[in-house]
Amino acid sequence: MPRWEHGSAERLKQAAMELFEEQGYEDTSAVQIAQRARVTARTFFRYFPDKEEVLFADADALNETLVQELRQTADVSEPLRAVTRTLAAFDWEKLGSRAVQRRRGAMIASSPDLLERELIKQQRLAEGLGDALRRHGIDPDLAELAANAGSQVFRTAYRKWLEADDDTDLATMTETVMSLLGTIVPVAGRSETKPSSRGRRRTAATRLP
Secondary structure, three states: OOOOOOOHHHHHHHHHHHHHHHHOOOOOOHHHHHHHHOOOHHHHHHHOOOOHHHHHOOHHHHHHHHHHHHHOOOOOOOHHHHHHHHHHHOOHHHHOOHHHHHHHHHHHHOOHHHHHHHHHHHHHHHHHHHHHHHHOOOOHHHHHHHHHHHHHHHHHHHHHHHHOOOOOOHHHHHHHHHHHHHHHHHHHHEEOOOOEOOEOOOOEEOOOO
16 A cells, blocks of 8 residues: 555545545444555544544634634623624634535534534533633633533534525625524523512523623
8 A cells, every 4th residue: 555644634624524435434444544645544633533523623722712712802791792703703614625525524423423423512512611601710711601502502503504595605604593592581581589578579681701
């Protein structure tokens, strides 16, 4: 087999995606991926610990970048918006075209093992964002809620952005999803109290940051 080391990581990613789509994730081995990329199996394992990680190779570095961006954000007076704006501001097309990212998402969704790993990565990101908010002095419970809710808002916007046929940017899509959230939060946050002897107390709506 030719020893063709230059650009091996990218070729391995491409080869893995091709094989996953051609014969299925479960039926593809690391050795087959290496053969398709024209490198040795030893080279494969130099870059990736297993075949799953081919699809998540940049996830940890990406998460750290996003968390660091939130740590450096000057204004977190609205923690939920601070999270969504941080996520939406990243140049996601650095990771590949929308078509490439759609293919990756479809592949992950097709495998319980890959989906589980994806959810773990997402939760680690939410935890990192929550920690970044706490470092800004945000109440721990509020930081956790904002990080998890903001991450979910962004994931919904990101999915819609990938599926969109127009040029709507991700930041605009995220604001649209935030508006949708605003239509349900007043209902979800409304609390009622029993009427007192002096009459019925007014109800209070809990507002997200």
